[in-house]
Each structure stands twice: as structure tokens, then as C-alpha cells.
Amino acid sequence: MVKVKVFDSTEAKSRERVLDPAPEVDSKSFYDIVESRRSVRIYTDDPVPEEAIHRMMDAALKSPNSSNLQVWEIHWVRSAEKREKLIHYCLGQPAASTAQELFVFVARPDRWRQNNNRMISHLKSTPGTPEKAYQYFEKITRIVYNQGPLGIFRPFKWIWFTIRGWTKPTPREPIHRGHMNVWAHKSTALACQTFMLAARAEGFDSCPMEGLDSSKVKKLLGLPRSAGITMAISIGKRAQGGVYGPRFRFPKEDFIHQH
Ligand SMILES: Cc1cc2nc3c(=O)[nH]c(=O)nc-3n(C[C@H](O)[C@H](O)[C@H](O)COP(=O)(O)O)c2cc1C
Incomplete structure (x- = not known):
């Protein structure tokens, strides 16, 4: 794997990211597989x-x-x-x-919570994990996927997403089972x-x-x-x-x- 400096416009700063080079592929083989797959x-x-x-x-x-x-x-x-x-x-x-x-x-x-915790452990044991990746699994997923005991967060999420959505693009789901x-x-x-x-x-x-x-x-x-x-x-x-x-x-x- 090659490491390159890329400019991240959202963060307005450059930082190291792993470049996984795209290998040459044989498109004909792929389309042959798609065409010949039948039930x-x-x-x-x-x-x-x-x-x-x-x-x-x-x-x-x-x-x-x-x-x-x-x-x-x-x-x-x-x-x-x-x-x-x-x-x-x-x-x-x-x-x-x-x-x-x-x-x-x-x-x-x-299994979302269990796998979320496993993901955090994995990131912690991986040197060089960007802070943003932790934040994603420490904060964002815990808001997005957590519906609360017996779905108690549902109405609050609905109100929050709806009001926020009036002014900003806002993910609306998932808010129930x-x-x-x-x-x-x-x-x-x-x-x-x-x-x-x-x-x-x-x-x-x-x-x-x-x-x-x-x-x-x-x-x-x-x-x-x-x-x-x-x-x-x-x-x-x-x-x-x-x-x-x-x-x-x-x-x-x-x-x-x-x-
Ligand atoms: C979610 C899903 C469920 C399906 N269930 C059945 C099924 O229970 N029995 C069956 O013979 N074919 C089933 N099929 C196959 C479809 O009938 C088949 O994909 C469709 O007729 C198109 O044909 P193809 O897959 O050969 O292109 C299912 C396909 C999907 C995607």
C-alpha cells in the first residue's frame, strides 16, 4: 500500500491517507458472470x-x-x-x-452496538487511526442507530430530525425498529x-x-x-x-x- 498526501476539502487541510491502487480488471469476465447468472x-x-x-x-x-x-x-x-x-x-x-x-x-x-464496540477496539489497536474515525463510532453511530430502551428515543429523534431538516440536509432514518x-x-x-x-x-x-x-x-x-x-x-x-x-x-x- 502506498501512502499519499491528499487534500481534504471538507477539513480544509491535507493529511495522510492510504491509497489502495485500483488494479487493472477484466470487465468482460465480470459481465459474463452477470449475464450468465440465472435463478x-x-x-x-x-x-x-x-x-x-x-x-x-x-x-x-x-x-x-x-x-x-x-x-x-x-x-x-x-x-x-x-x-x-x-x-x-x-x-x-x-x-x-x-x-x-x-x-x-x-x-x-x-448486533449494531456490539459491532460498534468491536470497531472502536479495532481502531484503538490500529496505529494512526484518524480522530474522525473514532468520533464516528464513539458519537455519530451511537446517535444514529440507538433507538433507546423500547424505542423511547423515537419521538425525540423524529422531532429533532424534522426541525433540523427545515434548514439543513438531515438523515431521517433510522428512527424505529x-x-x-x-x-x-x-x-x-x-x-x-x-x-x-x-x-x-x-x-x-x-x-x-x-x-x-x-x-x-x-x-x-x-x-x-x-x-x-x-x-x-x-x-x-x-x-x-x-x-x-x-x-x-x-x-x-x-x-x-x-x-
Ligand atoms: C429477494 C428474492 C427472492 C426470491 N425468491 C425466490 C423464491 O422463493 N423462489 C424462486 O424460485 N425464485 C426466487 N427468486 C428468484 C427470482 O424469481 C428471479 O431472480 C427473477 O425471476 C429473475 O430471474 P433471474 O434471477 O434468472 O434473472 C427470488 C429473487 C429475489 C431477489
Whole structure:
């Protein structure tokens, strides 16, 4: 890593930052992966090597995530007994029953404080951490994500954000548990996508599944009520007829807006 002096206009001063140089990449490989990823509902009996799965999970955990608080979990369901139950709770859909491997991606909004403390410890043990980074995890995250016992801070946050917002751009969320859930699911869903693209990069296929009984899946995995099931993901090699039809998308003009 190369250290460079950069001018930070917001602080109006220069200081040392780590420059992580952007390596050359092969864009064709990336777009081949994106194009060839399809939701696969029927898999072959080909096993997925364990090392490939570890690489896919490592890639997933490198996904961007809010405040780097990593409020996600990957549950790899390996035991035959739990696997049978998970397939049942995924409504017996073939994308689950024919899969070689099954995963459940879980959002953990309840982990924000614990991970925030871990982040502070990490920064403290990292020489040269800028003061602003401490401040972010010592002060800002503790205001933004803390809803108080039984959500007691909610109305005060709403009033504060609303009044402040009259004169200054002000983040309006999260101010209740629903917002916290959305917040955690956003980052976890990015991990899901990285995982599925990594599966394709390894020569395998995937299917995301939200057609499941989240309450029973949580119980199966020993998760608390505050955890959220983002989706289950099955992995394997696509079988003949495993992709149900050609890919269809509405015209992109319906979705892309330029301002
Ligand atoms: C959050 C989410 C949940 C999904 N749930 C299911 C599911 O339960 N069962 C299923 O067969 N496909 C499921 N899918 C796959 C979609 O049907 C599929 O992505 C969509 O039809 C587009 O097809 P493609 O992935 O092949 O491009 C899900 C996809 C997402 C993103």
C-alpha cells in the first residue's frame, strides 16, 4: 500500500491517507458472470467443493455495508436433519430440494452496538487511526442507530430530525425498529448478491429464495426474534431445464431516470 498526501476539502487541510491502487480488471469476465447468472431451480448431483464455498463466503463478507458494522450472518446448513427441515420451510421448492448446498443470509440489526464496540477496539489497536474515525463510532453511530430502551428515543429523534431538516440536509432514518431492519437487510442483500456472483465465478449456480417460513427458519437456526431472514440461497450446478425460461426484463427506460 502506498501512502499519499491528499487534500481534504471538507477539513480544509491535507493529511495522510492510504491509497489502495485500483488494479487493472477484466470487465468482460465480470459481465459474463452477470449475464450468465440465472435463478436455477433444478440442480445436478455435482458437488460444490468446500474450498469454493469458503471463497464465495469470503467474497460475500467483503461486500459494502453500512458504517462497516457488518450486521449480517451467513448460516450454511450442512446437517442432513436441519437441511431436510430447511427444505420443508422453503415450501419444498425444487430450488431448495435439488440444491447441493443451502445457505440462509440473516440481517442482525440487533448486533449494531456490539459491532460498534468491536470497531472502536479495532481502531484503538490500529496505529494512526484518524480522530474522525473514532468520533464516528464513539458519537455519530451511537446517535444514529440507538433507538433507546423500547424505542423511547423515537419521538425525540423524529422531532429533532424534522426541525433540523427545515434548514439543513438531515438523515431521517433510522428512527424505529422497521428502519433498523431495512438498514440491516440492505447490507445483507448486497452480501447475497456478491455470494451469487461468486458462485457463478466458481462455475456454479444459485437461486435466492424468500418463499420460506421465516419464523420456522429462525427457530431452526436458533436466531432471536430481532434477527431477520434476508433470503435463503441454494447453490449447485444447473441441470438440463433448471432455468425455467429466457431472462425477461421490462424496458430499461422504465427504470433508469436521468436528472
Ligand atoms: C429477494 C428474492 C427472492 C426470491 N425468491 C425466490 C423464491 O422463493 N423462489 C424462486 O424460485 N425464485 C426466487 N427468486 C428468484 C427470482 O424469481 C428471479 O431472480 C427473477 O425471476 C429473475 O430471474 P433471474 O434471477 O434468472 O434473472 C427470488 C429473487 C429475489 C431477489
